[in-house]
């Protein structure tokens with residue numbers, strides 16, 4: 001039987017950040033990246049819309065021979081993953097699996113014994129309460145402070161992370177959090193990894209930044225070790241294919257920075 005790939009899905013280019021970390025840790029596997037750049041941002045969409053987009057992405061990736069999908073997006077992980085795993089996968093793709101970014105980030109926070117945790121995320125992730133709920137499940141004693149940052153995804157998608165606008169927005173979002181004396185800050189949106197250096201400067205050394213890219217790569221390695229039935233179905237030719245619903249300059253530019261100048265991205269339709 002032809003071997004499959006690991007699918008990585010995000011609403012746009014934020015997932016590249018996660019994928020980059022995964023590829024550094026697990027370079028031998030084959031991968032398919034899908035960014036729904038025509039419909040980004042998902043962060044202000046309803047649960048119904050995000051669920052519908054997630055089903056379209058899952059169908060596309062599984063039909064393109066993926067054995068396992070990583071939702072490299074908190075918004076999709078928080079709003080669609082559980083329902084998909086419960087209702088859609090068992091009926092349509094009983095042998096395939098989807099993993100998200102929220103549980104790995106939560107486990108990391110717990111393992112590092114953090115007590116006052118800040119979360120920055122899209123409006124939609126904050127409203128879904130997914131990160132908070134999962135943290136409280138592991139340790140109800142952890143204090144959580146959340147901040148929705150609706151301007152950050154458009155800033156990153158536009159490639160404006162080094163602008164004054166980015167500085168201003170970050171200050172505005174992070175200052176209230178610093179007053180709460182947090183000891184960790186979860187970057188609860190995969191796009192925010194591109195702003196990590198700036199965020200670090202604002203929050204200082206005392207606050208540990210939980211970057212999902214690093215954490216997810218480590219957890220995926222462990223998952224594949226524990227699930228040979230999935231791992232055995234993944235090809236090992238280091239092949240990467242990129243798909244997106246719109247060919248944006250920033251996706252190509254960022255993808256090339258991480259994966260080499262010659263990446264080609266194929267435009268597809270999901271709807």
Ligand code: DGL
Pocket residue numbers: 010011012014015040041042043044072073074075076122125153188189190191
């Ligand atoms: N990168 C995504 C996340 O982790 C979502 C960004 C968006 O589409 O709003 O939440």
